[in-house]
Amino acid sequence: MRQPLNNPEVHFLKYQIREIVDVVQKLKEIDPAKFFVMENIGDPIAKSWTVPPFLKEAIVQEIQRPGDKVFGYSHSRGLPDVRKWVVDHAKKMCPSSNLDYEYVLFTSGLGSAIALVYEMLPQGFRVVQPAPSYPTHSSMESFFQKQDPISYHLDPRNGWQPDMAHLEQQIVAHPDVGAILLINPNNPTGAVYEKETLEQIVLLAQKYNLFIISDEVYFRMVYNGKHHTHIVDIAAGRVPLVVLRGLSKDLPWPGGRCGWIEFHDIDLDSEYRAYADALRQRILMEVCSTSLPQFIVRAVYDHPEFSAWIAGYNQELEKNGNFIAETLSRVPGMRVNRTDGAFYMMPLFEEGVLNNRQTLPIENDAVRTFIESAVNRSDFPLDQRFTYYLLGATGICVVPATGFYSPHYGFRLTTLERDDAKRKDTYERLAGAITQYLSS
Template sequence: MSTLTKATPIQAADRMVNVRYAIRDLAVLADQVASQGNKILYCNIGDPCKYDFPVPVHIMEAAIKAMRDGYNGYGESLGIKPAVEAIRNEAERDGFKNIQGVFVGLGSGEAIDSCLTALLNPGENFLAPSPEYPLYGAITAKLGAEPNAYFLDESNDWQPDVEDLERRINAKTRALLIINPNNPTGAVYSRETLEKIADVARRHNLLLISDEIYNKLVFDPSAKHISIATLAPDVPCITFNGLSKAYLVPGWRIGWGVGTGPAELIKPFLENIYKLLRARLSAPHPYQYAVKAALEGPQDHLKWVNEKLAARAKVTKDWAASEPRVNLVAPKGAFYAFPSLDIPEDDLTFVSELLIQKHVLLVHGSGFGQKPGTHHCRIVTLPQEAVLTNAYAKVSEFLKERYQ
């Protein structure tokens, strides 16, 4: 007769201790507050579909037609031919040289995950900005890689601090990541900054990783998006993009990577990314038929999208200028603001209490990374101006009541 042993909880792997995602984790508290009958003003998730940003009709029609035509099984692992060709053609139009590969992922998130998984051994690292998009930190923790953050310079329009970046390179550094236009700051990087970063990668034999998912959402007339790959065709580079933001369909989960640089330097690495993509079969098949329609069809929507983003950024900038405990480097692209807060407590406590007391949901700056001793919050500026104005009034009330 077998003896029964006492059941014990299933233990998660040690690597999960450091896996966090600030944007979604705070939403758990919001659900609790909402369950008590409170109406939440959501300024936390970068999903244009939750606001007044309708999907361009021709993009929807392309996906619907693909479904009706029977393209509902698995697609090619690296992306269907029409999508891959459209991505390559657009990259060439934008000035990319030495294109060695294109691959389509389950959103840019899977493309990024596959790239880092194929690159990093446990204990190795890549240079990532601070503040950063939290996905990168979560993948780093999952892989058993080491965090290696360089600072963005708030006093210089949130441009990367290239000197700080280069100081942090060590024997186990494999790559250098930039996010341009930037999430969470809304910064758009200058040509001068990008050329300096490319030179660092060139001299230290690092892979460049450029997240450019917001490249078409630049609303400040003083700013222009430049792909770093176009400035450094001699440096191995993976550039990420997708349909989610500029084409307003984040739920379709269609993203991609474009690999550039000398074939002998990047092709062997790309082949290992392809191994991972073949193992998971394919990205969503029918939605890939929207890629060609999106990249080669009418772009009219981008004008009104950027006009709305500019107006909402102005509301945010004007509020910050009127609030003595808030200082904002005005965003120039994407749909985020990352103001600093003059508060005597940590910013997680600040946004949590703001949510509980005033029912406004922002995200704590420490969830993205920030310089020691500073406090920030990330604001999603997608809501209509009236909603933002209401939310900011409640934040100002909270600041006055709590700290004065």
């Protein structure tokens, strides 16, 4: 007899960054004339960023190379020469690195890497997650462990740095925690962690015999005078460390889907090595990750124009983020930390300013009916309620902070919009909508 098809753990899979797009699509069907401003997802291409010529040239050169190797399978763990380049590149950035290319694994984007990292952990082995967190991390860890995430707070009163006291409390309270997740620079908050913070985290990992997972896909996007400290140099010889990196965000090529996993200090712990070897075996089942980006990784990062390009990228992201922070900081009832890394920001509502009676005027009757019906649930988060009314009233699409497992109400936005007039219009309208909503 056929067994039930429904996976009982599917409720752990939450990704409001994309789920809200379904709401937008529904509203477009109701009101085809409605215009939407999508600030929900970090896609530079959608915000008028152009691909640098040297990236296009590298792609063209590779696909025109005789033999057409770029169109075939690559090694299941990644092209060996490219993995060796990753090792050399890591040592240039982090002199303490003892990375072995056999423990570098390429994946089709970091989303795939994140899923594999959690899939291969044994049942009962928990990874304590930041809160707020990038939802793929918390969702995939919960899905494979069949339990709600264990989280430590990031402190908005301290520039979104990890709350070290709360992190240690969570480790002590949950003996099944075997690893700590860091996202640095941070998505969704835009924080860049201080060197002292990373040192304290390594000390905690040593004290409780944990390993560290450090998602550093945005490590080149740091500005406002901040500096990215590589935890590789701090953790070397002290605790096992998994680092997640990728190509797809260092350039406007998110559709390239190219990420990789680095297992550092593989000889520090036999169980850690066994885990890494399990992942090395598991990745064979993927056959290979996307070939084209692997073939051009070296040409892109070693290109003489790359450094100038990333510097210009950061300069513009700094300008964008600071304008948005200044605009929203003037709104009573909001707490805003400026963005110092990546291209996200998470403004928060002051405690107690939200309730389930607040609204915004929505001109289209059918749109208003849809929004009112959607939010009419006793368990509907108050910040999600705001984002739905904002969407229906203004067309501005942001993601509620609770969609990132945040203990605080707020929303996440992107800082990518290149057009000064569009950015000014969007965020002045958003500021006005917040004021109107809070006073309704």
